[in-house]
Amino acid sequence: MDKVFRALADPSRRQLLDRLHADNGQTLGALCERLAMTRQAVTKHLVLLEDANLVATVRRGREKLHYLNPVPIHEIAERWIGKFEHTRLAALSDLKKVLEDSDE
Amino acid sequence: MIDIAKFKPRIVYVTYIAASPERVWQALIDPAFTRQYFFGFAIDVEPRKGGAFRLLAADGSTHVSGEVTEWSPPNRLSVMWKAVGMKDFGDLPECLVTYDIAQTGEAVRLTMTEAHQWDAPDDLLSGGRAGWPAILSSLKSVLETGKPLSIKMEPPKEMLAALERLKAR
Numbered sequence: 001m002d003k004v005f006r007a008l009a010d011p012s013r014r015q016l017l018d019r020l021h022a023d024n025g026q027t028l029g030a031l032c033e034r035l036a037m038t039r040q041a042v043t044k045h046l047v048l049l050e051d052a053n054l055v056a057t058v059r060r061g062r063e064k065l066h067y068l069n070p071v072p073i074h075e076i077a078e079r080w081i082g083k084f085e086h087t088r089l090a091a092l093s094d095l096k097k098v099l100e101d102s103d104e
Numbered sequence: 105m106i107d108i109a110k111f112k113p114r115i116v117y118v119t120y121i122a123a124s125p126e127r128v129w130q131a132l133i134d135p136a137f138t139r140q141y142f143f144g145f146a147i148d149v150e151p152r153k154g155g156a157f158r159l160l161a162a163d164g165s166t167h168v169s170g171e172v173t174e175w176s177p178p179n180r181l182s183v184m185w186k187a188v189g190m191k192d193f194g195d196l197p198e199c200l201v202t203y204d205i206a207q208t209g210e211a212v213r214l215t216m217t218e219a220h221q222w223d224a225p226d227d228l229l230s231g232g233r234a235g236w237p238a239i240l241s242s243l244k245s246v247l248e249t250g251k252p253l254s255i256k257m258e259p260p261k262e263m264l265a266a267l268e269r270l271k272a273r
Contacts, residue, residue: 024114
């Protein structure tokens with residue numbers, strides 16, 4: 001769990017997770033496009049994310065594809081969010097979404 | 105004829121479980137286990153390649169049916185899934201669900217891959233995106249503590265809306 005928090009503590013790594021959330025199963029090359037990071041930096045961040053089990057990789061032919069793995073985050077949520085809280089939190093998160101969307 | 109090489113992974117989820125590969129395999133194929141962590145569904149599978157596969161609801165109705173495409177205990181189980189029991193899901197193309205079990209030190213690394221042969225839209229995958237982490241963490245909990253997680257899930261609204269749009273096309 002320490003590894004997950006450490007991995008998430010960095011904005012560049014969160015940005016990489018956001019990119020995979022928007023478009024899952026990307027190659028390193030695709031991830032590097034339009035990012036203000038060197039390829040080496042992206043590689044380094046991906047290694048850390050994979051080590052924290054937040055990114056899973058699959059070899060497909062000659063390509064290595066990267067996937068967002070939210071299971072550790074789910075496990076963290078399960079640890080502190082009681083079984084009775086789910087509905088209330090979902091309602092709050094829906095409300096937040098509606099209010100924030102209407103501001104756009 | 106379905107060509108498995110055409111299926112591209114769209115969702116890949118990994119969890120580490122403190123159990124032996126054999127126990128994890130057992131949990132995947134034994135209805136007494138799946139009922140605890142897989143939203144109450146009981147698995148019914150013929151233990152061989154080409155065997156029939158079903159997920160049964162508590163009332164005995166079939167939720168998912170399919171065919172085993174790889175049966176390699178205790179390392180790899182691959183099943184061609186076809187959702188049948190859910191309203192509106194019947195016309196969806198099948199997807200390939202694969203579990204990989206690998207020993208890593210004291211623990212087992214369990215990888216679930218959902219692959220599709222077509223460019224399934226993201227909102228259509230949202231049901232699986234929400235469901236699999238809950239299933240996998242609950243499976244981990246059953247094996248490590250003997251108890252499933254008490255997760256209540258709403259029907260996947262976004263996915264149902266996407267199915268409606270697909271039908272209207």
